[in-house]
Amino acid sequence: MSILKKSKILAIFTAAVLSVAISQQVFAHGDGAPQPVDTTGLKELGKDWLKLNPYKGNEKAIEIGSSGYNSNCARCHGLEAKSGGASPDLRYLEDDAEGDEWFINRVRKGYHQNGVTKMPKFEGLISQEAMWAIRAYIDSRPE
Numbered sequence: 001m002s003i004l005k006k007s008k009i010l011a012i013f014t015a016a017v018l019s020v021a022i023s024q025q026v027f028a029h030g031d032g033a034p035q036p037v038d039t040t041g042l043k044e045l046g047k048d049w050l051k052l053n054p055y056k057g058n059e060k061a062i063e064i065g066s067s068g069y070n071s072n073c074a075r076c077h078g079l080e081a082k083s084g085g086a087s088p089d090l091r092y093l094e095d096d097a098e099g100d101e102w103f104i105n106r107v108r109k110g111y112h113q114n115g116v117t118k119m120p121k122f123e124g125l126i127s128q129e130a131m132w133a134i135r136a137y138i139d140s141r142p143e
Contacts, residue, residue: 032075034072034120034122034125034126035068035071035072036126037064037067037068037071037072037126037127037129037130037133037134038064038067039064039127039129039130039133041060041064042055042058042060042061042064042129042133043129044129045128045129045132049104049108049128050104050128050132051097051100051101051104052097052100053100053103053132053135053136053139054132055132055133055135055136056135056136056139057136057139058136061132061133061136061137062133062136062137062140064130064133064137065130065132065133065134065135065136065137065138065140066137068126068130068133068134068137069081069134069137069138072122072126072134073090073134076119077089077090080141081137081138081141082141087118087119090138090141091138091141091142091143092143093138095139100135103131103135103138104131104132104135106119107121107122107123107131107134108121108122108123108131109121109123110122
């Protein structure tokens with residue numbers, strides 16, 4: 001086999017391996033460890049889980065929620081809460097008690113479908129304060 005043919009085969013093989021490696025990296029993004037969210041400046045909420053967002057419209061919570069969202073949620077739900085289609089676009093979440101209840105339950109417990117984890121649970125990984133701050137941030141995003 002000529003050197004030219006071997007180099008072409010090697011180039012094709014290398015491109016294929018790199019393509020697989022890159023695609024695995026892209027699809028593995030959901031496996032990232034949850035990042036801590038600094039909730040300094042927010043009222044502590046205690047151990048009992050609230051059903052309504054106590055931080056709705058709170059500018060400090062929105063600021064904290066922005067950071068928390070971008071480090072924990074954006075990799076699946078998109079920057080600025082604008083989904084690319086693979087995960088729900090959270091800007092369209094109901095902006096009422098029903099939406100708050102759905103949000104907190106989904107974030108706390110995660111979501112599984114047909115034995116596949118579609119969203120990991122965050123309870124025990126980030127605080128209730130962080131979850132509600134993230135909800136306040138999502139509510140502040142325009143549709």
